[in-house]
Amino acid sequence: MYDVIVIGGGPAGLTSALYVARAGKSVLILEQNAFGGQMATAPKIENFPGVDSIDGATLANNMFEQAVAHGVEFDMGSATVSVVDDSTRHFVVTTEYAEHQAKSVIIASGVSHKHLGVDGESALEGKGVCYCAVCDGSFYKDKPVVVVGDGNSAVQYALYLATICSQVTLLTWSNKLFCDGELAQRLKVNDKIEWVQNATVQQIVGDDCVTGVAYADEIGAITYHDCDAVFVAIGQLPHNETFASVVELDERGYIVAGEDCKTTCPGIFVAGDCRTKSIRQCATAVGDGAVAGFSASMYVDKL
Ligand SMILES: Cc1cc2nc3c(=O)[nH]c(=O)nc-3n(C[C@H](O)[C@H](O)[C@H](O)COP(=O)(O)OP(=O)(O)OC[C@H]3O[C@@H](n4cnc5c(N)ncnc54)[C@H](O)[C@@H]3O)c2cc1C
Structure with a gap:
């Protein structure tokens, strides 16, 4: 024994x-x-x-x-x-x-970490697709990044990354945040963070590293957004x-x-x-x- x-x-x-x-x-x-x-x-x-x-x-x-x-x-x-x-x-x-x-x-x-399961995600993991802002945020100093998710982690990631990166875009599936009220308030007044609602990620784009993300709105129209990293925070x-x-x-x-x-x-x-x-x-x-x-x-x- x-x-x-x-x-x-x-x-x-x-x-x-x-x-x-x-x-x-x-x-x-x-x-x-x-x-x-x-x-x-x-x-x-x-x-x-x-x-x-x-x-x-x-x-x-x-x-x-x-x-x-x-x-x-x-x-x-x-x-x-x-x-x-x-x-x-x-x-x-x-x-x-x-x-x-x-x-x-x-x-x-x-x-x-839960994955989005979209094209480009696994191929670009570690090349701009990240699951931990504290771990990888500093690699994107002064660069534009995207955060995907609508809970406490996603909002905390967005607030943290806004202290490092040039611009943070938060993509949420619906028009709601499922986080503490105080975090939501801080997010809304942070002028480095743009919150895009009703956005469903379709693809993470890039060859050797992430160059952007494509997402659909509620009627299915696709938008392509340039960024250097996508932080996935969906649980x-x-x-x-x-x-x-x-x-x-x-x-x-x-x-x-x-x-x-x-x-x-x-x-x-x-x-x-x-x-x-x-x-x-x-x-x-x-x-x-x-x-x-x-x-x-x-x-x-x-x-
Ligand atoms: C891409 C990436 C980058 C990261 N970067 C950083 C960083 O820069 N700095 C930092 O501090 N942290 C970083 N982290 C987070 C860090 O790696 C984790 O916090 C840390 O590894 C957690 O350690 P752990 O031992 O608790 O769990 P884990 O590392 O998850 O290890 C748990 C192990 O248990 C095994 N296991 C699970 N269930 C069973 C079972 N029933 N029987 C036998 N084995 C089992 C799993 O296979 C796994 O090997 C990163 C994580 C990822 C994914």
Whole structure:
């Protein structure tokens, strides 16, 4: 039986496992796709402390190798958890390939960004199609950009990008914003932001990088709009459905936990983007990883 099993090999999971291993415990990370998570797909990370600029794949590889060097074990598979509530309370973590047992579990399953699903979006991802304003906004300093979406994230992206970019165009499907009133007010009085209503994106245009976006109005007339980047903010999908039987999720599917990374199930901790929090970044993921890794080790010591 492992002391701790970590589900998810992104920055939160890799950091959790590092902390557990350094506390002298046995630890296994299970990853269903590729180690590094979303971070590994980021062309450039320029807001991670101590590293001026690095491509996400290299940072992911550095974290992976550091964890290996400290004795973390790795395996592939899509994991689910169940609680064995007998005298030796422990957890069974099952993948399509194997069944493992652990005294404690850390869930670090991350999120996916919802995609528009239009022509040009996937081909131009990382070449002007962006899903994170805090991550990528500074690459478009003094350039015109478009934000797509009508909720809190989209409006926050627009307000943030207006501090960096020359012009921000917000495209919303209807004539309504589904964000906090105070954010909507700030948007409406910001003269660097143009709000285009009833606009449905048809295509993101560009060869090697984004040069514009084509959208339809309510009668289907197409407008082409020049821009250097399109920030898509139409929601995120936490990878948590499979854990709903063991830990509480909020109404949007995030695992309910505070800064202590404790879930509603004693012995299961959570780290990174998959938990309830306001800022989802590499720096906050590794911060959670440290807390969850340390807390899981303390939990195991107390058993
Ligand atoms: C294109 C892009 C650019 C970005 N740029 C920046 C940036 O510049 N700066 C910054 O700070 N942040 C950036 N981010 C955000 C940052 O990458 C994330 O905040 C961070 O990766 C979250 O880490 P995480 O470990 O919580 O989750 P993730 O990175 O999402 O990792 C979760 C991992 O868990 C795995 N997993 C999920 N469910 C299971 C399961 N059931 N079993 C096994 N494995 C599972 C997934 O496959 C994934 O590998 C960017 C994100 C993207 C997509």
